[in-house]
Amino acid sequence: MSTATPRPLAVSSRGPLKGRVTVPGDKSISHRSLMFSALAVGESRIEGLLEGEDVLATAAAMRAMGATITRGDDGVWTVSGVGVGGLLQPEQALDMGNSGTSTRLLMGLVASHPITVTFTGDASLSSRPMGRAIEPLSQMGAEITSSPGGRLPLMLKGISPAVPITYTLPVASAQVKSAVLLAGLNTPGITRVIEPVPTRDHSERMLKGFGAELTVEDGPEGKIISIRGEAELKPQHIIVPGDPSSAGFWMVAASIVPGSDITIANVCMNPTRTGLIKALRMMGASIEAVDSREVGGEPVADLRVRHAPLKAIEVPPELAPSMIDEYPILFVAASVAEGRTVARGAHELRVKESDRIATMRAALEANGVVLEEFEDGLAITGTGGAPIPGGGAAVSKLDHRIAMSMTVAGLAAAAPIAIDDVAPVQTSYPAFFTVLDSLTA
Structure with missing residues (x-):
């Protein structure tokens, strides 16, 4: 399992994301x-x-x-x-x-x-x-x-x-x-x-x-x-509903890339999994749940996400259990928000596929983002809607969520971000880059 040859990738701005996407089944x-x-x-x-x-x-x-x-x-x-x-x-x-x-x-x-x-x-x-x-x-x-x-x-x-x-x-x-x-x-x-x-x-x-x-x-x-x-x-x-963790990458990408307007179909809206949606809405994101329904005992909806200016927040620590896997992509959203976002209460990130606090800090810092690391999270000073500088390297540490989060960061960067290895994305979202191409075609 997972002994893939490293796959480096340089990601740069591609313009707005448009269209309808179906994310993989919830992991x-x-x-x-x-x-x-x-x-x-x-x-x-x-x-x-x-x-x-x-x-x-x-x-x-x-x-x-x-x-x-x-x-x-x-x-x-x-x-x-x-x-x-x-x-x-x-x-x-x-x-x-x-x-x-x-x-x-x-x-x-x-x-x-x-x-x-x-x-x-x-x-x-x-x-x-x-x-x-x-x-x-x-x-x-x-x-x-x-x-x-x-x-x-x-x-x-x-x-x-x-x-x-x-x-x-x-x-x-x-x-x-x-x-x-x-x-x-x-x-x-x-x-x-x-x-x-x-x-x-x-x-x-x-x-x-x-x-x-x-x-x-x-x-x-x-x-x-x-x-x-x-x-x-x-x-x-x-019938497995769409994974809200996978949907999170497109939610943030559409929120931070000007002109974007996408619909993410069939997303699991289990209240123990919607912390990222709550946090992004607190920041001013435009995320509209359409056609709410129940599939196999799980609440499901389609999400329409449009570009919106984001403002910094203090992320309520009680949201941590319902968005623990989504902190890396939330850090990317904070990087382009207006003001200083503080996201703490996430000790669990230290023992994921990588130490996601240290790994994201290093990757974002290498690309010009101003931040401060805590034992249980990060404080990130955003660009106020301008592109992040980019132009640096990002080390994924064999972690699929780091690779996808830094890909999204590259879409909102002034210069390309060089990710050392995106092969780990296969563990959770094999079609990620195909979908990216279709949304930015």
Whole structure:
């Protein structure tokens, strides 16, 4: 996985973005649709699946553990599941490529099955700590041997029956929450996760849709999510809505490039995922939701985005969990806003595919943006609508979101921005540059 030859790219201003774009299927929902379908008894169909390297790593892992997964010529995926408790011992290590979501969620699935799985990944994933998932899964009885620092490669020996636990999340993490809930699927009794700060709730919505007995209630410490184990999941027909994280690049590009007017179709508007839209609207962005509807239990809309002058804001830290993946592109929007934008509360960015705070600071600074780095974010002094200077290099650090964010920065730069490697974009948005060409044709 993800051993692509580096692909350097110089990006320069191309004029306004015009037209209609459909973004790839939501990455979080795509991962979960494959996993839950593989645990259902019977055949599920999935339309709109994101076919990036991260999601394909999940598909390969579920195949290795017994599920039958095929893609039709019409792009519809069919999954014949093995049932909860039916995962088989894979014959070799599971290569997770660059996907932290696949790794943490699959660790949860395996933890309550009597199989032993070794997880490996690329250099970027192998540098990311897994300790926050290891801790609760160990409490449930799984034996986990990791590389130093709780990193990959990692061997997990599951146990059946596992022990149901009540676990309070020490940090806001939808992946850790989901790992515990997935381990709870095959654990007798009730497994609970207490969530002091709300995070994306795709697992809860989709597990209910598959027939799991799951409840969400408010308690004194936060949301209490309870799942009854030894569940029987029923096959589903899933339509994956467009990924709001992928849509974020076009939202910002259209907002900062004069004369732009685009419509982004079928975007997931789950309230735990719309932090970037809220922040951009606070800055004065023109983002209009059209034809709001519900698809497969998720709210969806088309977004019309037009160029608008942006003003600096202090980004409310409580938005962080609902836009954690979108901070890099928000930093780009702040670079052309009027005034000094302060975006903090994003400690999580330090342990993503790269240290996204340090990586974006270096990339923007090299291209003439004035900013200040904090432990949990950046303060950025914008150009007031003028192009950023550009003319410098940007190092992506094998991080797809850095590569795409700096591409958007190049569209609003006075001189080209030289990005060292845009190959990692394949992990989440294979058609990104094709779409860029069509919107700026």
